[in-house]
Amino acid sequence: MAKIKHEKGVLVEDTVIDPDNNSAKKKNFIITHAHSDHAKVSKAKEKTFFMTPETKNLIKTRNTKEFNVKEIPFKKKFSLDSTEFEFFHSGHILGSTQIRVNGGEIVLTSDFKLTDSVLFDKAEILQAETLVIESTFGSPEYVFPERKKIYEKIEKWGKQELKENKLLVLGGYSIGKAQELTKLSNKFLDEIPLVHQTIFEPNKVYEKSGTKLGKFELLNHNLKEFNVLIIPPHLLNPDLITALEISSGRKVSSAVFSGWNGFRGTKSFPLSDHADFNQLLKYVKESGAKNVLTNHGFAEQFASSIRRKLGVNARPLNKSSQSNLLDF
Incomplete structure (x- = not known):
């Protein structure tokens, strides 16, 4: 089982996903989409950023600095330090991706939604043993109309x-x-x-x-x-x-x-590109995950809701948890 923890982003083995800043002393980074709070890239030559072609092109509209980038299309497996990754569209924005690790040992949703829009189909719910799910709207008060x-x-x-x-x-x-x-x-x-x-x-x-x-x-x-x-x-x-x-x-x-x-x-x-509370619960339930880590927004509250409503092990992924977060 791949190790995962929070260390200046979500760290899966030695790969940082959506780094919090450019100071992480790692060489491989995955950027899930082009929003600035997820797409902190660096021109440091020793760092390589893996992302979809669409994400790279969107980042370039506001960031003209050069950075080492490897473009990875959806559903093409690639390996970093013996860990296998695969991208699946998240329904959030153009090029936004969920990440499947080692065939489903871990799935990281990043930002996603489970509704079709005039631009994109909804995200596919991926099967996972351990699920790292965004919880931006992880409070029951955030249920959006159809x-x-x-x-x-x-x-x-x-x-x-x-x-x-x-x-x-x-x-x-x-x-x-x-x-x-x-x-x-x-x-x-x-x-x-x-x-x-x-x-x-x-x-x-x-x-x-x-x-x-x-x-x-x-x-x-x-x-x-x-x-x-x-x-x-x-x-x-x-x-x-x-x-x-x-x-x-x-x-x-x-x-x-x-x-x-x-x-x-x-x-x-209330037009949102994020999953609302009910969609978040639906993803957890249908993913079949045995362990869930909540990330961003109402992380504590949503983890509690998962435990109470679904009976699934859940806890927030946060900066204070620097040990192996799979130790539930």
């Missing part, structure tokens, strides 16, 4: 606001959510959206990979020509809304799209 129903509400809201000649401003993370919003704008609102520069480049990577989003244009002093604008959510604030209303000559109607709530009073839709 995605189809969220899409219907977005369509109804958007069309009504557009009918009133308002400028729609949609807030979504630059990699992942913004591409889904680009697709939704084309598919359900019949509008070509303007997109922020930090979204424009990832959109092009999605398109080149074969994931079709529909039409989109770069925001560049052309606000009056379009009815929908997609920007990163951290830019949405009252000052920006006022500036956009002055520039466009129209009222602005804005919304944020995220599993988290509480975005400064802005309207929000």
Whole structure:
């Protein structure tokens, strides 16, 4: 059985998965997807980063430094220090991967979801002896509506606001959510959206990979020509809304799209690229795992829920547990 513990990332034998920072003194690293909290790469020549081609291309949209990378497609086995790894799509964003170790001794989900979207199929549930599962929304309060129903509400809201000649401003993370919003704008609102520069480049990577989003244009002093604008959510604030209303000559109607709530009073839709509480439990149950390590978010609380609801050994994977975490 491969050894696993937390050491500046998830350490499987001598391979670090999603390093916390660039200081880990190892030579092999696996990056599960391109979000910045998972994709900390280094230009150090002695370090090699293994990832899907799509993840590499998305990282390159915001990180121009050179780093040693080995591109690994889905479902192609590869070995590092006698440990076998295999990638499976996680349904999170383009190129995002689950990892199967030694044919199922260990499965690491990283970020995933078990619902189809307009862009991707849901993640496959992999069989595992030991499961390392993300627990971002590992609290019972986080149960999301059916995605189809969220899409219907977005369509109804958007069309009504557009009918009133308002400028729609949609807030979504630059990699992942913004591409889904680009697709939704084309598919359900019949509008070509303007997109922020930090979204424009990832959109092009999605398109080149074969994931079709529909039409989109770069925001560049052309606000009056379009009815929908997609920007990163951290830019949405009252000052920006006022500036956009002055520039466009129209009222602005804005919304944020995220599993988290509480975005400064802005309207929000619970459109998440993560599994909710029920999906997390479903994965644990159907994976057949005998031991479970929870990671990120509500790790303690979710481990407790697994033990109580499913009767499965579970504990959080955390920085204080530096011994072999398979010693349940």
